[in-house]
Amino acid sequence: MTAQQQYSAKLREAGDAVDLIENGSAIVAPTGVGEPPTILEALSENRTEFRGVTVSQILPLRPFGYLDPDTVEHVRHVAYFLGGPTRPGAQAGWVDYYPSYFSEMPALFREGLLPADVVVAMASPMDKHGYFSIGLTPDYTMAALERAKVVILEVNPGVPYCYGHCHVHIDQVDAIVEDDRPLLEVGLPTIGPVQEAIAGHVADLIPDGATLQIGYGGIPDAVVMQLLEKRDLGVHTEMIGDGILSLVEAGVVTNRRKNVSPGSMRATFGLGTRKLYDYMDHNPALEMHPVDITNDPYLAGSHDNLHSINGTMQIDLLGQCGSESLGVKPYSGTGGQSDFVRASNRSRGGKAFIVLPSTAKGDTISRIVPTLSPGTHVSTSKNDIDHVATEFGVVRLRGLSARERARALIGIAHPDFRAELTEQAEKLHLI
Structure with missing residues (x-):
C-alpha cells in the first residue's frame, strides 16, 4: 500500500478517531501551540464515555471542555507544566x-516512568515520502511516540514542515484528522520601563558571538530588543519565538561562530505568530529537535559562550529561585530553567542570567526575600545560580559565600526594602 493509500485509509472524523482511546489510557499532547484542538475538543465532547483517562502536556493554551472538576473521574489533566487553563485546577487540587x-522527560518515557498510551499532536501535511513533521513541538512528543499504542495526528496546512528529528512516518500513525483553522498565535509580552532597565544590565554582559537561550516573558524579550547592535550571535534554545526572529531579520543572529551546529539554530518548540511559523517552514537554518537534545546540560553546555536568560518570581538571600509556585500554590512548572542554568555553567565563557523585577503588587512586596515563602518549589538551587538581575543592577553569585551573596542581592533589591532585608539577614546570621 502506498503512503497516500495508507493516509486515505486512516483518515477519520475526530469523533471516530477518539474512539481508539481505551479507558485508563494516558494521553500525551505536545507543548503549547502543538496541541491538536479538533482532537481534544472531540475528547471533551465525549468525555463522559471514558473512565480513568488522563491528558498530559506542557503549557496548554486552550480551555478545553475536559478541564472540568465535575468529570475528572472520566478525563483528568495531569500537567508537565501549567498554563492559564490548567492553573486554577492545579491550585484547587483537581489537576x-x-x-x-x-530535558529528562524523553528518558522518563523510554524507561516507562511516565505513561504514554496515546499520543495526539498537530502535524504538517504528509510529504511524498510519507513523513509528517511535528516540528512545532518535537519536545518530549517524539519519545512518547516510541511508547504509544495509539498515535492520532491532526494534519493542518498551517503547521510548518521543519528539519531536525521531528518526523513521523505514516506507518506509525493509527488515525488522521484534518483541520485547517489558523494556528494559535502568541505575540510578544508587554515590555515596560522596569523590563527595559533589567534588560539593559543583561545585554551589556552578552558579547558578540555568544550563543543564546531565551526564555519566555517580558524581560527575556526586552533583552532581545537590546541586542540589535551585537554581531554574529547564535541560538541554541528551548523555545523559538518572534523575539529571536527579529534578531535573525536584523542580521544579528548568524550562527556563524557557534562551535556546535554552526550555521543553524536549534530549538524544541515554537511559540509565536504566523510570521514565525512561516519562517520555520522548510528552513534549513533551523533544526527542531527533542528536548533531550536541546536542553541536556551536557550537550547544551558544549556550546562555547552559552548565555541563558530566564525569569523567576522570587529569590532568597542564598540565591534559591522560586520560579514555579506562589508558596504552596503551583503556578507553572519546572520547565527548562534549571537545564539551561546548568548548561551555561558548564559552557566555556557561558553565563546564566536569572531576571526579575525587584518588587510585586505595586512595589508593596519585595521579590528578593530573606527566605523563600513556605512551600515554595525551588527551581534553581543555590549551587547552580550564576547572575541575577533586577532593574537596580546585576550581580554574579557564583563563587560568592553566603554572606557575600546576601550583601550582593540586597544591593539590587528595591531601595525601600534594603534596610528590612539587612535586618532580616542579620537575624539569620548571614551578615
Whole structure:
C-alpha cells in the first residue's frame, strides 16, 4: 500500500478517531501551540464515555471542555507544566502535575516512568515520502511516540514542515484528522520601563558571538530588543519565538561562530505568530529537535559562550529561585530553567542570567526575600545560580559565600526594602 493509500485509509472524523482511546489510557499532547484542538475538543465532547483517562502536556493554551472538576473521574489533566487553563485546577487540587526536568522527560518515557498510551499532536501535511513533521513541538512528543499504542495526528496546512528529528512516518500513525483553522498565535509580552532597565544590565554582559537561550516573558524579550547592535550571535534554545526572529531579520543572529551546529539554530518548540511559523517552514537554518537534545546540560553546555536568560518570581538571600509556585500554590512548572542554568555553567565563557523585577503588587512586596515563602518549589538551587538581575543592577553569585551573596542581592533589591532585608539577614546570621 502506498503512503497516500495508507493516509486515505486512516483518515477519520475526530469523533471516530477518539474512539481508539481505551479507558485508563494516558494521553500525551505536545507543548503549547502543538496541541491538536479538533482532537481534544472531540475528547471533551465525549468525555463522559471514558473512565480513568488522563491528558498530559506542557503549557496548554486552550480551555478545553475536559478541564472540568465535575468529570475528572472520566478525563483528568495531569500537567508537565501549567498554563492559564490548567492553573486554577492545579491550585484547587483537581489537576495533578509531574515534577521533572524538561530535558529528562524523553528518558522518563523510554524507561516507562511516565505513561504514554496515546499520543495526539498537530502535524504538517504528509510529504511524498510519507513523513509528517511535528516540528512545532518535537519536545518530549517524539519519545512518547516510541511508547504509544495509539498515535492520532491532526494534519493542518498551517503547521510548518521543519528539519531536525521531528518526523513521523505514516506507518506509525493509527488515525488522521484534518483541520485547517489558523494556528494559535502568541505575540510578544508587554515590555515596560522596569523590563527595559533589567534588560539593559543583561545585554551589556552578552558579547558578540555568544550563543543564546531565551526564555519566555517580558524581560527575556526586552533583552532581545537590546541586542540589535551585537554581531554574529547564535541560538541554541528551548523555545523559538518572534523575539529571536527579529534578531535573525536584523542580521544579528548568524550562527556563524557557534562551535556546535554552526550555521543553524536549534530549538524544541515554537511559540509565536504566523510570521514565525512561516519562517520555520522548510528552513534549513533551523533544526527542531527533542528536548533531550536541546536542553541536556551536557550537550547544551558544549556550546562555547552559552548565555541563558530566564525569569523567576522570587529569590532568597542564598540565591534559591522560586520560579514555579506562589508558596504552596503551583503556578507553572519546572520547565527548562534549571537545564539551561546548568548548561551555561558548564559552557566555556557561558553565563546564566536569572531576571526579575525587584518588587510585586505595586512595589508593596519585595521579590528578593530573606527566605523563600513556605512551600515554595525551588527551581534553581543555590549551587547552580550564576547572575541575577533586577532593574537596580546585576550581580554574579557564583563563587560568592553566603554572606557575600546576601550583601550582593540586597544591593539590587528595591531601595525601600534594603534596610528590612539587612535586618532580616542579620537575624539569620548571614551578615
